[in-house]
Amino acid sequence: MTTTKTAAAPHGTKEWAEHNVNIQTGCEHDCRYCYAKCMAVRFKRATPESWQEPVIRPAAISKAYRKKPGRTMFPTSHDITEANVDECLIILKKLLSSSNDILIVSKPRIAVVERLIAELEPYRDQITFRFSIGSASDDVLGFWEPGAPNFDERIRSLQLAHDSGFQTSVSCEPMLDRHIGRVIEAARPFVTDSIWLGKANRLRCILALNCPDDDEVLAAAAQLIAWQSDDEIIALYERCRHDPIIKWKDSIKKVVGIDRPTEAGLDV
Numbered sequence: 001m002t003t004t005k006t007a008a009a010p011h012g013t014k015e016w017a018e019h020n021v022n023i024q025t026g027c028e029h030d031c032r033y034c035y036a037k038c039m040a041v042r043f044k045r046a047t048p049e050s051w052q053e054p055v056i057r058p059a060a061i062s063k064a065y066r067k068k069p070g071r072t073m074f075p076t077s078h079d080i081t082e083a084n085v086d087e088c089l090i091i092l093k094k095l096l097s098s099s100n101d102i103l104i105v106s107k108p109r110i111a112v113v114e115r116l117i118a119e120l121e122p123y124r125d126q127i128t129f130r131f132s133i134g135s136a137s138d139d140v141l142g143f144w145e146p147g148a149p150n151f152d153e154r155i156r157s158l159q160l161a162h163d164s165g166f167q168t169s170v171s172c173e174p175m176l177d178r179h180i181g182r183v184i185e186a187a188r189p190f191v192t193d194s195i196w197l198g199k200a201n202r203l204r205c206i207l208a209l210n211c212p213d214d215d216e217v218l219a220a221a222a223q224l225i226a227w228q229s230d231d232e233i234i235a236l237y238e239r240c241r242h243d244p245i246i247k248w249k250d251s252i253k254k255v256v257g258i259d260r261p262t263e264a265g266l267d268v
């Protein structure tokens with residue numbers, strides 16, 4: 001794989017892919033911890049309220065997408081939903097027909113995954129699905145990700161992609177409670193690649209822009225930060241370190257002292 005040299009250890013989406021593509025500003029899932037929303041609010045591309053009403057960028061749909069070295073992640077700053085799946089398929093087919101290696105990341109809906117699987121089957125060997133599941137509790141998911149699918153729909157989507165012969169993986173970043181083992185065991189039978197564990201990053205800074213003055217959210221964030229103390233993360237690492245399906249995001253590698261890659265997109 002050709003990789004891009006970076007000065008420091010890559011973090012966020014750069015741990016998984018060298019390139020990213022997005023087609024809209026905003027996301028109906030409206031996750032409280034969303035970094036993309038925080039950046040959009042900070043740079044006045046959206047408000048905390050307007051973020052839930054995405055605006056597709058026509059130029060992103062009409063442009064050509066050539067072959068790029070390494071892996072491309074789609075999307076990184078919104079999701080694929082029933083409202084935009086037609087446009088997302090246009091982009092994905094352009095990327096795939098140019099022989100790109102694609103990581104599709106989503107909090108998945110069954111109807112959307114059915115469309116993706118049916119229409120992208122000719123490109124199956126170029127695609128890995130990575131579905132985000134930070135908790136097995138619908139109460140927890142509903143609080144932090146109010147517009148996103150429930151746990152059962154995400155697991156059924158994962159099974160569908162797996163049983164259709166696609167490469168599959170799961171992102172538990174951010175982990176949203178102390179019971180991530182429940183997600184790991186529910187997902188494990190349908191994962192061909194890996195289950196990533198990661199902390200909630202920059203939570204207080206993000207919430208100050210995404211949910212200003214929301215005391216309930218700030219209290220929940222304080223709890224989550226306490227659950228992800230260094231001692232808790234080291235204990236989690238000791239429980240899971242020999243599980244070959246688990247990979248650790250940079251936020252955990254830093255705490256437990258394991259090697260951090262110096263190149264983007266290695267997915268390790």
Ligand code: SF4
Pocket residue numbers: 027028029030031033034035036037076077078079107145
């Ligand atoms: S699904 Fe992703 S892009 Fe959409 S609000 Fe949630 S974190 Fe942000």
